[in-house]
Amino acid sequence: MPMINARSIEKMRVGKFSISTSLLIRAAQEKGLECTFLPEKVILISNGRISHYFKSTKLPCNNTVAAGLAGNKYFLRRLLTEKRIPTPRTIALRHPAAWRSVLTSSLHSPLVVKPINASHANGTSLNIKTPRELHQAVKQAFAYMRKHTRGNRVLIEEFFEAQDLRLFVVGGKVVSVIKREPAYVIGDGHSTIRELVHKFNYKWRSPIKYDFPMCPIRIDSEVSRCLAKLGLTFNSIVPTKKKVTLRWNANVSTGGRPIDITDQVHPRIKSLAAQIAKISQLNIGGVDVLCKD
Secondary structure, three states: EEEEOEEEEHOOOOOOHHHHHHHHHHHHOOOOOOOOOOOOOHEEOOOOOEEEEOOOOOOOOOOOHHHHHHHHHHHHHHHHOOOOOOOOOOEEEEEHHHHHHHOOEEEEEEEEEOOOOOOOOOEEEEEEHHHHHHHHHHHHHHHHHHHOOOOOOOEEEEEEOOEEEEEEOOEEEEEEEEEOOEEEEOOOOOOEEEHHHHHHHHHHHHHHHOOOOOOOOOOHHHHHHHHHHHOOOOOOOOOOOOEEEOOOOOOHOHHHHHHHEEEHHHHHHHHHHHHHHHHHOOEEEEEEEEEEO
């Protein structure tokens, strides 16, 4: 069972751990804790007297059932709605062919399509406005679930464009807040959008990616759709200092930029996040809030 210290961790290859695990390792090292690396990317963190197992964002602090239910987007929406917490209007589809029922539903476009249990925006499409886009997005979401055996329903909800906040709640208190900006590039007057993305992603060849708490910009159909609606392509050259937003979702895992705004968030928003964590019965959890201000 190998012990890996701070010096040897810097030699580890990029991709060995997720960004969440990498940051956890760094935090443990900064506190002088020992990290023992086990199969399946499980880490045993110890101070010599007390030890706990960690894996990605699975922490030994939450009830297993509560954590599992919190990952079910449809169940959690219904639970929060019953508690009068504002959530997007949502319907669930059990079969790809049911996409047409959305056209005659009470939902108003634009829409969001997402697998019920997926994370990191996998299989998700945003800002859906046309039947053709809806059909393609639903097919894509079901295909993702089949491939990764993640859930059996696809959620359709109304798209709400606002600031994307992630509030981290520990023991009923908000300890940090980040605002997540969707992935973007800044033009230099001569590089194409594809080249600008590659320049940003090149930083991830560093073996100490946990010192750079962002993820590479994912190039996929969502980026293509977003650029098309701006009248751009991957081969477009962006004028100097012009910002081009590449996605509608702001997930850090797809290249979103995290900005610490802990001290700027209104107490009412923090109170809401703490209430949601309590309803979910999570001792530790991240609460996502979309708000205009």
